[in-house]
Amino acid sequence: MSAIIKRELQSYFGSAIGYIVLAVFYFFSGVFFNFYCIYYNSSSLAAVFSNMLMIILFLMPLITMKSFAEEKRQKTDQALLTAPISLFEMVMGKFLGAFILYAICNAIFIVYALIISMFATPDWAVILCTLIGMLLMGAALLSIYIFISAMTESQVIAAVLSIGAGLLIYLLDSLSSLANVEFITNIINAISFNRNLSNFTYGILSLSNVVYFAGVAAIFLFLTVRVFESRRWS
């Protein structure tokens, strides 16, 4: 598993893709930080975090589209699948590689918190809580995207489907207000990434939100393993 993680990181940072993702992430988070914190004299990073959701939804497909789609196209999956490792280890290796890059992206928030600390006392508990939320949400999102990448041989299809899924996740909140049926609204609210993330940004570490994101990640990683298992049998 560690071999795959290492190779994933090498492939991100051996090409431009890793740096582009970091640059775009840092650029937009910098813009939001300037706007919501510096300009408004606020010591709360909550608005920065919640605005970053959209950027993350559209940026992360760039790092996951390669994950399995490219392996299959170049037939390098034959090396992975005939190596003495389990499918779970292989999927986890891919996932953790992407997750580490995502975590490096999020590390920029610590820098912003330090900048705030020069002018005011940042609420470290809230920031830490939000970072945990961001990481959990990222794990859920990346596992969905990796699942999509495992289903196709084309990076482009993987990217388009992932962005489509991201768009759906982003629009869920507006859909909930459109649906007049309370039952449906409740369901949409329960699965909304934005709503599940917002508790973290208020500094509330709620078990249900943690379980939701961790659960989504686990389910999609499991499904990815199943994709490979079923392909072997078909």
Place this chain on the structure above:
Amino acid sequence: MVEVKNLSKTYGDIKAVDNISFSADAGEILGFLGPNGAGKSTTMNIITGYLSSSSGTVTIDGFDILDHPKEAKKKIGYLPEIPPLYPDMTVIGYLSFIFDLKKVRLPKEEHIKEVMAIVKITDVKNRIIKNLSKGYKQRVGFAQALLGNPPVLILDEPTVGLDPKQIIEIRNLIKSLGKKHTVIFSSHVLSEVSAICDRVVMINNGKIVADAKTDKLASVVSGSGELTLEAEGSPSTISDALNAITGVKKVEKTGAGRYSVYYDPDLDIRKAVFKAMAKADCPILEMYSGGMSLEESFLKLTERGEKK
């Protein structure tokens, strides 16, 4: 070492591999021969655990590939038809990744150096794989399969697309590897198989059509031994004399003074032929055993399969 039992693989209605069984012993070079689309790659993919069989079992050194995949896969080095190379990595970076992936327990740097020396890629070790020529890529693929010194090597058409000099190099490499490893390699080039292999398994339309020692293949195919003879004398005297020998099944005149003698493959009739011809006063000008070439037997077998 490798045992394949009643292996079948179906894709929908298509039977890619149909109930095949064979085995390869330690230190044996087994040629897996068949026309394109015969099911060679599918079989190899099943042996290495990349695909699952629809029915039947594969055991590697006693470990079932499905029940104990990790143990079984550790014993296999696999070079697929398209070598699984990451184009943006350097040769050494790639081999180091595969080394870690296979969880090899040998001293890393030394072992990689050793393998690179065997397949002669030391001079390109720092180059990016996508810039390498086809021959070098193939050899990097070879190196990848050799990492960890697996006792079983599965090579899927390792010489396709190489130039003649590279083909000879790869053949010699396989031959030398066969001393230490069990090698199963597939090919649709007959001369290659006859040059390298101890034994040949011939497959067509997913079925095994022959499984024999390389030198016995022709007689297995035709069901009888064949002797080609050129002799001087009247044709009727010669064929009478030949037909009188025990074990001779049929004598055929194939040209001026030339005869094909079909006989029971368990017997060696050459001495008897010599004596009979001497007695009949018909001097032998030329005589050699094995009329049908490997190419001809291959065609005969695959045609036979198609007629069915």
